[in-house]
Amino acid sequence: MARAEWIDLLDPDEAELRAALPREVHDRALEQLLRPALHDDEPRPRLEGHDHYVFGVFLVPVCIREEDRIFYQEVDLVASRERLVTVRKTPERGHPFDATPARQSAEAEGDARPGLLVYRLVDLIAEYFLDLVDAINDEIDELEDGIERWTAAQIRTRISQLRHDLLHVRRTVAPTRDAIRRVVDRRLDVGEGSELLPREIELDFADVYDKLLRAMDGADLSRDLLSSARDYHQAKIANDQNEVTKRLTVIASVLLVPTFIVGLYGQNFRHMPELAWGFGYWWSWGWIVLTTILQLAFYRWLGWIGGPPLGRPKLPPLRRLDPRALAGRRRRPS
Numbered sequence: 001m002a003r004a005e006w007i008d009l010l011d012p013d014e015a016e017l018r019a020a021l022p023r024e025v026h027d028r029a030l031e032q033l034l035r036p037a038l039h040d041d042e043p044r045p046r047l048e049g050h051d052h053y054v055f056g057v058f059l060v061p062v063c064i065r066e067e068d069r070i071f072y073q074e075v076d077l078v079a080s081r082e083r084l085v086t087v088r089k090t091p092e093r094g095h096p097f098d099a100t101p102a103r104q105s106a107e108a109e110g111d112a113r114p115g116l117l118v119y120r121l122v123d124l125i126a127e128y129f130l131d132l133v134d135a136i137n138d139e140i141d142e143l144e145d146g147i148e149r150w151t152a153a154q155i156r157t158r159i160s161q162l163r164h165d166l167l168h169v170r171r172t173v174a175p176t177r178d179a180i181r182r183v184v185d186r187r188l189d190v191g192e193g194s195e196l197l198p199r200e201i202e203l204d205f206a207d208v209y210d211k212l213l214r215a216m217d218g219a220d221l222s223r224d225l226l227s228s229a230r231d232y233h234q235a236k237i238a239n240d241q242n243e244v245t246k247r248l249t250v251i252a253s254v255l256l257v258p259t260f261i262v263g264l265y266g267q268n269f270r271h272m273p274e275l276a277w278g279f280g281y282w283w284s285w286g287w288i289v290l291t292t293i294l295q296l297a298f299y300r301w302l303g304w305i306g307g308p309p310l311g312r313p314k315l316p317p318l319r320r321l322d323p324r325a326l327a328g329r330r331r332r333p334s
Contacts, residue, residue: 005112006106020083080196137225143229184202
């Protein structure tokens with residue numbers, strides 16, 4: 001197949017589009033290409049095969065952590081046997097997608113077939129999804145490190161932000177994966193004539209599909225890690241509440257016995273054993289000090305104050321397991 005021309009348009013008007021596009025482009029595709037990027041996560045990413053061209057829509061979510069928002073970079077394409085037309089749209093409060101690495105890669109390879117140009121573009125988009133998932137994993141690692149230091153409100157806010165970011169990524173990468181799967185499964189027809197996406201290029205699309213699968217798996221893993229961080233945070237809150245409850249219990253128990261002793265000797269009965277005794281005052285103080293010391297020693301032994309429990313038995317060291325001993329273990333007769 002002859003070399004194809006790559007025409008890249010940024011926020012074009014109708015006249016520019018009609019001059020660059022093939023004459024066979026459907027009005028519905030032209031309407032989508034002219035639609036401004038003022039939407040959230042619509043339209044749905046897709047690849048469609050028509051009689052003489054391939055029409056595609058791709059979205060790439062971009063997370064701006066400092067502003068707590070996500071915007072979408074939309075890239076539309078029309079690939080015919082003579083040219084590849086890409087339409088990049090500038091999103092509201094964002095910057096358009098940069099397709100320069102894909103163009104440079106195609107120029108360095110020296111192969112300008114239209115199918116290969118499309119492959120370079122979607123491969124760049126798949127790489128961007130992988131980088132985005134890695135960035136979210138770094139954010140989750142930062143969250144896990146900050147659980148011990150941040151306030152509960154900060155942790156809840158960060159978990160909510162990361163959860164919404166993951167939902168946006170999954171909602172975009174899943175239909176992108178399905179669109180590439182149509183190419184891999186040879187379900188994208190472009191009518192009669194020479195193939196726009198020959199078999200060797202469809203195998204290249206399998207690499208893109210694999211990257212998108214890895215991005216999906218990474219997003220699923222990120223969701224599990226985020227759920228684990230949330231569970232750990234909730235367990236830490238419950239554990240901190242238990243510690244506070246134990247300290248309050250220690251304080252109340254330490255004060256309970258002296259209060260009982262003081263109340264016992266504060267009764268207004270005429271005939272009490274130590275009422276007229278010269279050492280009665282120091283006798284009551286002795287009981288107060290002794291019972292307080294015994295209680296503090298008991299709570300220290302339990303580990304409620306002053307460190308870990310003193311009465312907990314030490315666990316024996318774990319035995320080292322030789323992995324070779326596991327070979328054929330399930331097949332051995334009992």
